[in-house]
Every structure is written in C-alpha cells, then in structure tokens.
Amino acid sequence: MKPPLPPLLSVVVPVHNVEAYLADCLRSVADQTLEAIEVVVVDDGSTDGSARIAAEFAARDSRFRLVRQRNAGLSAARNAGVRHTTPTVPYLAFADSDDIVVHDAYERMTASLESTGSDLVTGNVWRLTERGRQQAWQYRWLTASRPRTHITRDPRLLADRVAWNKVFRRSFWDGHAFSFPEGKLYEDTPVMIPAHHLARSVDVLHEHVYYWRVREGSITRRRTDVTGVRDRIAACEQVSAFLGGRDADQRRAYDTSCLRDDFGYFLDGLPMGGEAYRSAFLEAAGAFVDRAGPGALEGLPVELRVKWQLVRERRPEELLAVLAFERANGAGTFAIEGPPGRRRAVYPGVRGASARLTRTDVPAVARLLEARWGADGKLRLRGYAYLRNLPAASPRQRLTVGMVRAERGRRVRPVPVRSVSAPEATVHSGQELHGYDHAGFEMVLDPDRLPATADGGGWLVGLVLAAPGTVRRVAVRAP
Incomplete structure (x- = not known):
C-alpha cells in the first residue's frame, strides 16, 4: 500500500444534525480526484447519528479527522475546524455537510491557483432541490472563466458571497486573520466580500464545482425569523461599512444589491410574519435605506423602488397592500399613469405607492x-x-x-x-x-x-x- 501523499488542501466540514445527507457529502469529498487532502469534520453538538457517520469515515480513511464540540453554531464550527487543520498545507476549503462537492472540483481549483498565483478561486454552483439540479441564480452571469480577475474589475462578483464554492491560499487566509462571526446567522458575506477586495487577484471558474442543497422548509422558517432578518441586515451593514472606507461606487452597488437580493427575501416574508417580525424588519431595513440614501434605489426595478420608498417612509400597511397586489397579479405588474416622458407606476387602491418609470421598467x-x-x-x-x-x-x-x-x-x-x-x-x-x-x-x-x-x-x-x-x-x- 503506497503511503498517503502530503496534503495539498485542507477541507473543513462543520456538522450539526444532518445524518440524512452527511454520508453523501463526505463521500463526495473522499472521492475527489485530488487525493492529497486532509478533511477536518467538526461535530457541532449533533444529537442525531451525524457524529457516528463522521467517525466511520475517519476510521476507514486516514485523511479524515473528527473534532467534537458543544453546539456553538456554524461559524464557531468552521473556525474550530480551521484551528485543527495543518497550517502548512497550502490551500483551504469549506464544505457544508448537507451539500455535495463536484468530483474533480478541488483538483481544478487548486490547479488554477498553482497556475496563476491568485489568492482565491471561486466556481459555479448547482442548486439541488427535490426537483433535481438547477443553475443557481446567483451565478447565471458566470458563462466564461476569468483567471486573475478582481471584484473591482468585475462587480458581478458582489453576488459571490458564500464560502463553500471556493479554495483559499492558506497564507492569504492567515495573513488577513479571517474568521467567521460567531453567534450570527448569514456568516459568509462579512468574510467573503472583504476577501474578494483584499485578494491581489481571484480566479473564476465557469464550470460547476458545487451542489448547494436547498431545503424549502428551512427557507420558509428563516424568512420570517426575527433574529434572521436582524442578522442579515447587520451583515450587509458590516460589509457596506468595509466598502465605505475603500470604494464609494462599490459600496453603492453593494447596497443596491442588498436591497434587490438579500432583503427582498425578507420583504416577501412580511405577509407571513407576525408583528414582532414586521417591526424588526421595518426598524432594521428602514435604517439601512436611510443610511444608503436615494442613490441606492436608482438601479432597482420600479416595483422595488416603490416598496423601499414605503419602507423608508415607515408605511407598513401600504407595503402589505402592494405585496398583496403582487401575490394576485405577479411581481412587476402595475398600472401606468401620466403622459409619455412623465409616466409613473401606480398600484390601484394603494395611496402613495408610485414611482417614476425609467426606460427599462417597460420591457x-x-x-x-x-x-x-x-x-x-x-x-x-x-x-x-x-x-x-x-x-x-x-x-x-x-x-x-x-x-x-x-x-x-x-x-x-x-x-x-x-x-x-x-x-x-x-x-x-x-x-x-x-x-x-x-x-x-x-x-x-x-x-x-x-x-x-x-x-x-x-x-x-x-x-x-x-x-x-x-x-x-x-x-x-x-x-
């Protein structure tokens, strides 16, 4: 039996109560075409059979190690995993325990970094649901590979906010002392966007590297969670403040993307949420819009400009009425009033819910x-x-x-x-x-x-x- 190769890549897999999916995840890592890896599996206080499954992998594959800790959350588990990796291994990656890594992803990503000298590499993502795989909408723009690029040259990388479709140069990770914020939800963005900016260059692979499992029940619960909405908006504020000290245009683009993508998820949850949720949303999102200013609304579709203006004016009843109209007629449906050149989108029966139309608002x-x-x-x-x-x-x-x-x-x-x-x-x-x-x-x-x-x-x-x-x-x- 040949001795194991010195590891080229450390993979951290945080685990908490995912016994239904864990074996598939760990198998996808074990079967990578890049064999020179070490895998640190962190059991974050699981109460199901997850720790047993991880221990079985560690018993039969010397590249796997199991670390156990009391439940402290995803960020704490990831940070603990990094501490238990070998710091001299050149590259570092993260995989979530209910997802699947494409079989040759780590070989392709490390080869890219070896070739270009970039500080991190990111790749395309499949969305995995009960209906099968679909292209993740966050990466639809990713149609060609881009070696040695940067977020300041390709602002679409503002949408690349997750940790698990990437490989980092370990010296880059340690040099900037990156760590995930503990005790918070939505922990990826406050690390990934700064990493993009601090990197000397980034490799982008248009080929898929990861299957992201989306569990619908989990999404519905989080959409109307008070802690979730506060943490998501706080994470965006943290990144916005980071960008504010470096690039005003990037900050404005990021703020707009938060209003278009991140917060839209919670905006749509308002009809399902209770009073505590609606109050938390209006307080946190209203403060974000106040700080971002009208410029952050300019690049949004008119239907979102109407909603965020209602948030800015703290008018929850009219906002709920617009959302009810959309549920009946579909997003992007509205009446148009006014002569050509001064047309406005209006929502019938909703006082003050209107905004000036731009050319792209009438497709x-x-x-x-x-x-x-x-x-x-x-x-x-x-x-x-x-x-x-x-x-x-x-x-x-x-x-x-x-x-x-x-x-x-x-x-x-x-x-x-x-x-x-x-x-x-x-x-x-x-x-x-x-x-x-x-x-x-x-x-x-x-x-x-x-x-x-x-x-x-x-x-x-x-x-x-x-x-x-x-x-x-x-x-x-x-x-």
Missing part, C-alpha cells in the same frame, strides 16, 4: 406560439408580443414591425406583420389588470427574399413594438 414581452413550413416553401410564424403594463386592448394602440437579419450578418430587412387576436397573451401573463388580447402577430418568411446567410447559418427574427412615447425591440425565439 417588451414576446412568445412564439407556432412555426410551420407551408407547401409553398415559406415559414409562417404566429405568436404574441406586447409592452408590459401598456394594455393591448385594441390593435390601434400599438405598431408592430418585423425585422430579420442573417445570423452572422448586419443587414436588417423589414418583414410585414399582421395583427391578430391572441387571448392566450392575457391568460399567459398571469395577471388580471391589463388586457393583451390584441397582441397577436403573424409573419410569413420567404427564404428566397431573406438576407443571404453563410454556410450553415440561420436568420434572427425580431419585432419592433411602438406605443405613444415608447419603442422597444424584442427577439422572437422558439420555446
């Missing part, structure tokens, strides 16, 4: 319902297209023009469009405020009259939609 929606070749060799397209929240109750309220260009070309050719009835447009919109029954279109494409394409190329088809004061382009794509 075009297009769906293709049918595409078929006729006996004459022409392609017939049928679908619907409308400007969201601008009713299409009659064909006279809008103008639609078809456009076609070769996939690899630049020349655009107009194509006649016939307006037709499409009641399914209103049905599919999921709301009852606006009628889109006359948003239907039909187009006939004759290949002999279309722009020439390169070998193997196709055509791109789009529409230009126009209504008083508004013009939008939208692509027509097959479902």
